[in-house]
Amino acid sequence: MKDFERGIKSATGFFALRDDDISYFTSPSMLETLYGSAWKQGFKPSLAIIPKRKIHGKSFSIAENRELVQFIKTKIDESHVDVIQHGYAHSTIADKAEFQIRDFRRVDRMLAKGRAILEKTFDCQISVFSAPHDAVSRATLRSLQRRGLCLCRRFTLGRLLAVLPPERVKIPYLVKAIARSPNPFRLVPDTRIEVLDTPIIQWTAILSPRSSDKPSAPRSLRWKEAKRLFAARKNRNQPFVLLHHHWEYFGDNGKEGLLETEGLRLLNAFLSYVSKTGVAKTSLSEVCEGLACGS
């Protein structure tokens, strides 16, 4: 039985972890350092991979980093990770994030090409998409719907209304969401937004290991807040999705080694806390699969 289904049946709640910006430039040692302890505890980080990273006009396909590909494939076989699609090139088009543009055909082409690269490279099925900078247009939602992919993103009610494609919207869900969020600037309250045939999974908290990013909110306080949010979600048997970026823990794509030692200690302390609660440790692909099956 999948951990997601077990979580639903036993009402223990679910925990997923999304790691953005894995690309040609990521080294296996970064992932090994970051998740060595998490894997021992049974966590399944969802690796959000950029299929064809574009930098200064040059493209770097994930498939070309053979060492990383082999490492990730082994981890997939061991059920230690799953792969989700993170954009296409992680670049801008006419000063907009690539999946924020309104050109449906272009968006749909990028989505399909990126998915095909990941499915061929890792010999797995891609069912979840996350957009660079979390920026999506109505064209992107239309394309995701067409291709049956789940979206992992956070929405306020206003933003959701702005990008929903009018066709195939589940009106009763939308009415309920509007009634529950009278303020358009408030986040849609459910972790799962089931307003389209393919559900949207909202991430719950984003955590940076860096101590200097937000002097007003020291690192330890941010983790404390994450614990509070986790407990609240668990009580309601809702998935908790933690979002972070592996590269923030390292310097120069891992060449300088681990820089944020204290950040990693806090991440592992948080994961140990989560583990002790008996929560089901799941991946975003499993969450999506469970939702698609109507769990």
Ligand SMILES: [Zn+2]
């Ligand atoms: Zn990104």
